[in-house]
Amino acid sequence: MNSSVNKVVILGGGTSGWISAALLKKIMGSTIAIELVESDDIGTIGVGEATIPPIRDLNNVLGINEADFLRETKATIKLGINFENWKSQGHSYLHGFGAAGKSLPFCPFHHLLKRANQLEDDSHLWQYDLNHLCAKAGRFAQIKSHDPIMNLPYAYHFDAGLYAKYLRKYSEKIGVIRTEGLVEHVEQCSTSGYIKSLHLKNGRVISGDLFLDCSGFKGLLIQEKLRTGYEDWSHLLQCDRAIAVPSERLEQTLPYTRSIAHTAGWQWRIPLQHRNGNGMVYSSSHCSEQQAIDTLMNNLTSKAIADPKVIKFQTGRRYQQWNKNVLAIGLSSGFLEPLESTSIHLVQSAIVRLGHLFPHHGIDSLLVDEYNKQSALEFEQIRDFLVLHYHATERTDSDFWQDMRHMKIPDSLALKIEMFKHNGRLTNTKNDLFTEHSWLQVMLGQGIVPQDYHPLANSMSDEKLAVMLRKIKEIKQEPIDKLPTHDEFLAMFCS
Ligand SMILES: Cc1cc2nc3c(=O)[nH]c(=O)nc-3n(C[C@H](O)[C@H](O)[C@H](O)COP(=O)(O)OP(=O)(O)OC[C@H]3O[C@@H](n4cnc5c(N)ncnc54)[C@H](O)[C@@H]3O)c2cc1C
Numbered sequence: 001m002n003s004s005v006n007k008v009v010i011l012g013g014g015t016s017g018w019i020s021a022a023l024l025k026k027i028m029g030s031t032i033a034i035e036l037v038e039s040d041d042i043g044t045i046g047v048g049e050a051t052i053p054p055i056r057d058l059n060n061v062l063g064i065n066e067a068d069f070l071r072e073t074k075a076t077i078k079l080g081i082n083f084e085n086w087k088s089q090g091h092s093y094l095h096g097f098g099a100a101g102k103s104l105p106f107c108p109f110h111h112l113l114k115r116a117n118q119l120e121d122d123s124h125l126w127q128y129d130l131n132h133l134c135a136k137a138g139r140f141a142q143i144k145s146h147d148p149i150m151n152l153p154y155a156y157h158f159d160a161g162l163y164a165k166y167l168r169k170y171s172e173k174i175g176v177i178r179t180e181g182l183v184e185h186v187e188q189c190s191t192s193g194y195i196k197s198l199h200l201k202n203g204r205v206i207s208g209d210l211f212l213d214c215s216g217f218k219g220l221l222i223q224e225k226l227r228t229g230y231e232d233w234s235h236l237l238q239c240d241r242a243i244a245v246p247s248e249r250l251e252q253t254l255p256y257t258r259s260i261a262h263t264a265g266w267q268w269r270i271p272l273q274h275r276n277g278n279g280m281v282y283s284s285s286h287c288s289e290q291q292a293i294d295t296l297m298n299n300l301t302s303k304a305i306a307d308p309k310v311i312k313f314q315t316g317r318r319y320q321q322w323n324k325n326v327l328a329i330g331l332s333s334g335f336l337e338p339l340e341s342t343s344i345h346l347v348q349s350a351i352v353r354l355g356h357l358f359p360h361h362g363i364d365s366l367l368v369d370e371y372n373k374q375s376a377l378e379f380e381q382i383r384d385f386l387v388l389h390y391h392a393t394e395r396t397d398s399d400f401w402q403d404m405r406h407m408k409i410p411d412s413l414a415l416k417i418e419m420f421k422h423n424g425r426l427t428n429t430k431n432d433l434f435t436e437h438s439w440l441q442v443m444l445g446q447g448i449v450p451q452d453y454h455p456l457a458n459s460m461s462d463e464k465l466a467v468m469l470r471k472i473k474e475i476k477q478e479p480i481d482k483l484p485t486h487d488e489f490l491a492m493f494c495s
Pocket of ligand 1: 012017051181216332
């Protein structure tokens with residue numbers, strides 16, 4: 001299509017619709033008009049409350065004041081995810097957002113630690129990790145230091161409903177038009193198959209040049225209209241149901257998400273300022289709905305404040321995220337289960353990608369193909385990271401965990417695991433959302449132990465290595481007791 005793109009229509013006002021509206025308007029300014037259509041009758045999925053650090057880049061680009069954001073969305077700080085019972089029952093580790101220790105050029109820190117462990121030292125990676133130390137002490141502040149080893153990357157937990165409202169207010173202020181109404185009919189061009197307009201129940205017709213399908217799992221435009229198709233990954237990520245239930249807030253607000261593995265899935269606990277988000281993700285082939293509800297309700301640490309809600313999903317992705325003049329964003333584009341809180345990030349990165357490849361002179365197959373290639377790779381890299389958590393386990397106590405251990409994993413992941421096992425090297429795939437620090441923590445946390453270390457770790461004497469490790473530990477430990485507790489921080493910062 002060679003006509004220029006002047007108007008973008010967004011179908012859906014959930015988290016993905018409003019992030020898309022806010023960010024795209026901020027990037028493109030007055031060069032395009034944006035109209036968002038949402039139906040109050042349908043509502044939103046109402047989950048999706050844990051994020052990863054790039055959300056702070058999103059807030060910075062939007063110029064959002066952090067204190068205002070935390071106050072309005074009842075947000076808390078997230079330093080990582082604590083994985084409990086994943087490797088084996090009773091075992092836990094934190095996948096923190098930071099980097100442990102201090103690396104030498106060409107020799108990442110864990111090689112030095114591996115060598116030290118072969119000598120007298122029995123310390124472990126997390127003792128050198130600021131995110132872990134702050135998380136376990138329940139303390140937080142925005143540490144300002146020029147020394148990169150004192151970085152304390154963080155993200156947020158927030159109330160999904162309040163977040164969408166917050167972004168709606170923001171978007172409308174910068175010129176996004178919001179229209180309430182139920183889309184009943186979608187008009188397509190009879191020759192090109194491009195979407196021309198959305199027909200609402202109240203008789204209004206919304207036309208546009210480019211459509212962002214943020215309509216949730218069903219994908220009203222990308223699937224129901226354009227029949228784009230879906231690559232099913234449920235043989236790799238076998239959980240296909242979630243039960244979600246909010247509960248009363250706890251006395252102490254943890255600065256991390258908890259992910260607790262059970263016999264056929266796992267449970268999340270997300271601390272917010274006014275309540276807790278809880279849920280159980282499970283495989284319906286290994287566990288009945290009632291069993292999952294019972295497991296979740298029996299493992300709440302505070303009183304439920306609503307009935308449990310069942311959500312069905314299928315892991316995978318659309319074959320094309322961009323098809324004709326429709327881009328699928330959010331749940332309509334595919335779904336990777338919430339284990340590493342990646343879905344909201346995928347919305348952000350989809351809009352950044354669209355910003356780079358925006359078809360202002362008309363939709364061009366070169367732009368579409370590039371967009372689809374980048375999106376496919378992003379989904380696959382995250383998929384591999386999630387599969388690692390399930391596959392690399394010592395658990396044998398249920399059919400579910402036996403199946404996880406024995407499933408055939410993607411070659412890309414098998415290679416990564418083998419490489420790490422043999423010599424501790426992590427293949428850093430270009431543009432992977434998860435850096436080698438993340439892969440390292442989950443590999444070690446799930447019990448994959450390298451047999452060897454990089455020869456550069458031998459470049460200092462035993463004594464020098466011991467002194468260096470002791471110093472790093474002391475430096476990282478030093479600020480912890482001086483930091484406010486997470487609750488003190490929230491009270492001070494938001495007041
Ligand atoms: C169990 C679970 C847990 C999750 N946890 C996390 C997490 O911790 N972190 C994370 O990053 N992500 C998480 N996610 C994903 C996250 O919830 C979604 O990415 C996010 O909420 C975006 O959803 P959405 O906006 O695409 O869809 P929805 O919230 O379903 O919104 C769809 C919108 O489309 C509109 N709509 C649909 N049909 C019509 C129509 N015919 N006419 C008009 N409007 C229409 C609806 O009104 C609504 O506004 C989780 C998902 C699940 C299932």
